[in-house]
Amino acid sequence: MVEAVEIAGRTFHLRATMRALRNAKTQDGVDIQTLGGDPLDIVVLCYHFACAGAQTQGTELTMSRDEFEDIVTPADLPTISAAMEKVMAVPTKKK
Numbered sequence: 473m474v475e476a477v478e479i480a481g482r483t484f485h486l487r488a489t490m491r492a493l494r495n496a497k498t499q500d501g502v503d504i505q506t507l508g509g510d511p512l513d514i515v516v517l518c519y520h521f522a523c524a525g526a527q528t529q530g531t532e533l534t535m536s537r538d539e540f541e542d543i544v545t546p547a548d549l550p551t552i553s554a555a556m557e558k559v560m561a562v563p564t565k566k567k
Contacts, residue, residue, distance in 0.1 A: 474528050477518075477555040480543040484518075484533075485525030488559040492520040500537070515544050518552050521559060 474487045496502040500520075502513045519533075519540045526533040533540075544552070 484522040486521040487525040492524040496520040
């Protein structure tokens with residue numbers, strides 16, 4: 473599943489992949505197992521999901537994690553969190 477989110481007037485497509493989770497852990501020390509309420513960890517994870525989402529659009533996210541963090545404001549966090557919950561949801565079977 474890919475979910476679009478708008479940040480600073482730009483649309484980012486988020487996709488939760490195992491590689492994105494691994495990159496967040498190995499490159500930035502953000503582990504989904506211990507993810508708490510730290511907004512910085514959420515933004516870092518969002519960055520890795522945006523990198524994975526860009527690939528589904530046939531592009532590459534050219535900004536660095538630091539550049540991504542610079543455009544995110546506290547007002548963006550509810551939107552980011554909602555989009556990340558959607559992409560990380562485990563699909564359920566309909567009866």
